[in-house]
Amino acid sequence: MIKAIATFLDDKKIEYSRDYALKSASSFRIGGSCAIAVFPRSENELVGALEALDGAGVRTEIIGRGSNILFGDGSLDMAMVFTGKMNSFEIDGRSVRADCGVSLAALSHTCAEKGLSGLEFACGIPGSIGGAVYMNAGAYGGCVSDVLVSSRAYDRKTGKTLDLTEHRFDYRHSVYMEKADLVCISASLVLKEGDAEDIKAKNSELLEERRKKQPLNYPSAGSYFKRPEGYFAAKLIDDLGLKGTRVGDAAVSEKHAGFVVNLGNASFDDVMRLEELVKGAVLKEFGVELCREVRVIK
Ligand SMILES: Cc1cc2nc3c(=O)[nH]c(=O)nc-3n(C[C@H](O)[C@H](O)[C@H](O)COP(=O)(O)OP(=O)(O)OC[C@H]3O[C@@H](n4cnc5c(N)ncnc54)[C@H](O)[C@@H]3O)c2cc1C
Structure with missing residues (x-):
């Protein structure tokens, strides 16, 4: 085949x-x-x-x-x-159209240079715009749903392309997650006019914040768990003293308890066993069920 x-x-x-x-x-x-x-x-x-x-x-x-x-x-x-080779974008006034493979962080930086505000939250999120629409990625009080006006999608079930304006966005949720047959081809955003120097200063501040708080020197997939309603996953894990807990080469980051990091040669099973351990401990102590944010493909 x-x-x-x-x-x-x-x-x-x-x-x-x-x-x-x-x-x-x-x-x-x-x-x-x-x-x-x-x-x-x-x-x-x-x-x-x-x-x-x-x-x-x-x-x-x-x-x-x-x-x-x-x-x-x-x-x-x-x-x-x-999708990484589908990486062109156009900016026309406050409107931005980007192919799904465009780097979200790079787009955020280009928009900052052009004095377009709205993507500051994304300057340190290491993904593509297509992945960010799928995940409704967000940080520091902003997320994709704040700026996205439409997306072009391919429906693998019908073989048709369509322009979507309704994305059923919620916290780390979009219509793309609900309908596995939809593929995001490109995204159209509308940003606000702003002062380039102010936007760049905001980006630098947010990047510094990440460097201070996140274990960027180790491979990871960002926050491993979603934020449970009314709690912060990292705080629950930290309160249990689980920072540094290790299964094989997978570990709860010493720097940020919400990150699972690969210390060198972690396997899929190492991460799964660590996930079970953390979930079990949090459920037992706080009665809170943690859900994985990271997507598993096996
Ligand atoms: C150090 C670090 C920090 C991070 N910080 C944040 C953060 O602050 N906020 C946040 O939200 N996330 C964060 N993340 C997670 C990640 O960067 C985001 O979820 C990002 O949006 C994923 O984009 P991607 O292109 O890498 O998607 P991938 O990881 O490649 O895919 C994620 C999912 O999207 C689907 N997908 C990808 N592209 C498309 C497409 N074109 N059409 C349909 N489905 C598609 C995939 O099938 C998969 O299910 C962080 C990750 C790391 C490593």
Whole structure:
């Protein structure tokens, strides 16, 4: 099956790689390999590749910059479609249109340079705009839903593209999460006019805040757990004295209890066992059920 897909991709001149190692494709630096990784450069290539993969019944996941994903170890008999090469954007006045693979942080910095305010919250979030729309990524009081006006989507079930204005956004939630068949092709944002120097100063302040509080020197996928209603996951974990708790090379960060970090050679199972340990302790002590924010693909 994968051979037939490879022939199709060769014909269409769409980039791909067989038996692709996933470790370096995830900010966690964990994972085995997938049967085929596809790197579309345009909407046409993305849709074409997905049509072929779905038509052949190949299990396929969309990957932005892999900054919120924990991949399984071993060889995953599936395809990953990486959007990182779909990376152009246009800015027209206060309107921004970005392909799904555009780096959110880079876009935030460009907008700051142009005196456009609204993406300051995103200056340190290491993902793509497509992944950020999917996750309704946010920080420091801002999130994607504050600035997104519409997105262009491909529906893998119907084979049609559509323009979405209703995204059913909530805390780390969007319509893309509800409907696994939808793929975000591009996003349109509207920002506010502001003073470039003020916006850049705000970005620097937020980046400094991250450097002070987050374990950026270790591979991770950011906050491992969602914020439970009425609590902060990191505080609950910290209050139990679990900072530094380790299973194999996976550890609760000493610097920020909400982060699980890879100390070097952590496996998928190390992270899963650490997750169970932390969840169990928090449930027992506080009666609070922690839910994983990080997406697992295994
Ligand atoms: C150090 C660090 C700090 C972080 N800080 C924050 C933070 O402050 N706030 C925050 O919200 N997150 C944070 N994160 C998590 C992560 O950066 C965000 O969730 C980000 O939006 C994920 O984008 P991505 O492109 O890497 O998505 P990926 O990790 O590649 O994918 C995440 C999910 O989105 C889906 N997806 C990706 N692209 C598309 C698409 N085009 N169409 C449909 N589905 C798609 C994937 O299938 C997957 O289910 C942090 C991560 C790290 C490592």
